[in-house]
Amino acid sequence: MTxxxxxxxCLMVAGLFLALPAIADDTGPLAGVPKPRAKANPxxxxxxxxxxxxxxxxxxxxxxxxxxxxxxxxxxxFSLAECVNCHITxxxxxxxxxxxxKEHFCSSCHTYAAVHIDCFECHRDTPDPxxxxxxxxxxxxxxxxxxxxxxxxxxATVGEAR
Amino acid sequence: MDKKTNPTDQARRxxxxxxxxxxxxTVAPGIILQQVAHARAPELPASxxxxxxxxxxxxxxxxxxxxxxxxxxDEFGWxxxxxxxxxxxxxxxxxxxxxxxxxxxxxxxxxxLPLMCQHCEHPPCVDVCPTGAxxxxxxxxxxxxxxxxxxxxxxxxxxxxxxxxxxHEELHxxxxxAPRGKGTVEACTLCVQRVDxxxxxxxxxxxxxxxxxxxxxxxxxxxxxxxxxxxxGEQIRADLGLNTGIRYQGL
Numbered sequence: 001m002t003x004x005x006x007x008x009x010c011l012m013v014a015g016l017f018l019a020l021p022a023i024a025d026d027t028g029p030l031a032g033v034p035k036p037r038a039k040a041n042p043x044x045x046x047x048x049x050x051x052x053x054x055x056x057x058x059x060x061x062x063x064x065x066x067x068x069x070x071x072x073x074x075x076x077x078f079s080l081a082e083c084v085n086c087h088i089t090x091x092x093x094x095x096x097x098x099x100x101x102k103e104h105f106c107s108s109c110h111t112y113a114a115v116h117i118d119c120f121e122c123h124r125d126t127p128d129p130x131x132x133x134x135x136x137x138x139x140x141x142x143x144x145x146x147x148x149x150x151x152x153x154x155x156a157t158v159g160e161a162r
Numbered sequence: 163m164d165k166k167t168n169p170t171d172q173a174r175r176x177x178x179x180x181x182x183x184x185x186x187x188t189v190a191p192g193i194i195l196q197q198v199a200h201a202r203a204p205e206l207p208a209s210x211x212x213x214x215x216x217x218x219x220x221x222x223x224x225x226x227x228x229x230x231x232x233x234x235x236d237e238f239g240w241x242x243x244x245x246x247x248x249x250x251x252x253x254x255x256x257x258x259x260x261x262x263x264x265x266x267x268x269x270x271x272x273x274x275l276p277l278m279c280q281h282c283e284h285p286p287c288v289d290v291c292p293t294g295a296x297x298x299x300x301x302x303x304x305x306x307x308x309x310x311x312x313x314x315x316x317x318x319x320x321x322x323x324x325x326x327x328x329x330h331e332e333l334h335x336x337x338x339x340a341p342r343g344k345g346t347v348e349a350c351t352l353c354v355q356r357v358d359x360x361x362x363x364x365x366x367x368x369x370x371x372x373x374x375x376x377x378x379x380x381x382x383x384x385x386x387x388x389x390x391x392x393x394x395g396e397q398i399r400a401d402l403g404l405n406t407g408i409r410y411q412g413l
Contacts, residue, residue, distance in 0.1 A: 066309070074355075
């Protein structure tokens with residue numbers, strides 16, 4: 001284990017204790033937000049099986065971005081734009097959660113696990129305005145909020161990913 | 163000829179931009195669309211069997227028309243309407259494509275032409291890049307891989323066409339097609355996301371005079387190759403031997 005990995009793990013453990021009170025405060029989804037919708041096929045809701053995505057999404061994304069940018073391969077499976085179109089969190093004011101707000105799908109775990117990503121300095125963090133209708137219909141994460149119940153499986157995942 | 167970033171020009175460009183926007187609404191583009199060959203399958207990489215280029219007929223390029231510039235701004239979200247870039251000075255702002263005006267001092271003859279990344283076969287920006295971010299795709303499109311760009315701006319210095327810009331401010335609500343962010347260099351991508359989908363670059367599609375032909379320079383039967391064969395086309399600064407993918411007629 002490199003020093004970087006070690007210190008990241010320490011951070012994660014620290015993050016665990018820091019994040020707990022904040023998460024425990026959340027009581028159910030925001031008012032007026034549609035309930036989470038299951039994907040048509042719950043067995044293959046995400047672009048890969050969920051547990052695989054939890055562990056390996058970063059590898060898929062980084063691999064795909066190089067393929068797309070440098071070679072022009074434009075499959076949709078691991079497209080970041082598609083993740084953002086599907087994993088959206090509508091807010092009561094009609095806007096969508098932005099990266100950095102804890103409701104944003106890509107912020108939720110990362111804040112918790114103390115992972116910093118810079119992707120959304122350039123990439124749009126809210127769904128494609130032209131695809132909002134389409135994505136909202138299929139969105140599995142509308143109103144995603146971490147509750148105490150989520151903490152156990154989540155920390156198990158983070159441990160496993162090492 | 164590239165001193166085109168002063169505030170007067172910006173204002174002029176905005177004005178003409180509005181005129182042009184109206185014009186391009188009334189002139190329906192789209193007839194040219196069929197010329198481009200079928201889109202590559204998404205899982206296939208770009209190949210060196212193609213080399214994309216644009217041929218620009220400057221005689222058709224109307225003075226005061228800015229349709230290509232505004233189309234590019236719409237496509238990629240840079241320019242005066244970008245809600246984010248409020249603090250940078252005019253000469254710091256992104257400029258992926260610009261209209262350049264040439265006046266012959268002797269005769270007073272005025273010509274205008276759009277100038278953008280010339281998509282060189284031997285791009286100096288790629289030579290100088292210390293990280294490999296500045297790159298040429300197999301099909302000749304010159305790009306910045308912003309994922310590994312460190313913002314050193316050597317490429318901006320190396321480019322004889324001053325085609326590249328640097329983002330000075332934090333951005334939000336970017337176009338999905340066009341991830342852009344502070345601290346990286348950017349330039350015309352020949353609308354790579356459209357080309358990969360078998361479409362024309364936004365500027366070509368928007369030109370009300372149809373002064374621009376987009377196509378495959380390696381396919382002898384493409385419209386651009388035929389036109390080049392029959393009527394020729396020049397490179398800007400051909401003396402540099404860069405073999406540009408953007409060619410001009412009537413210079």
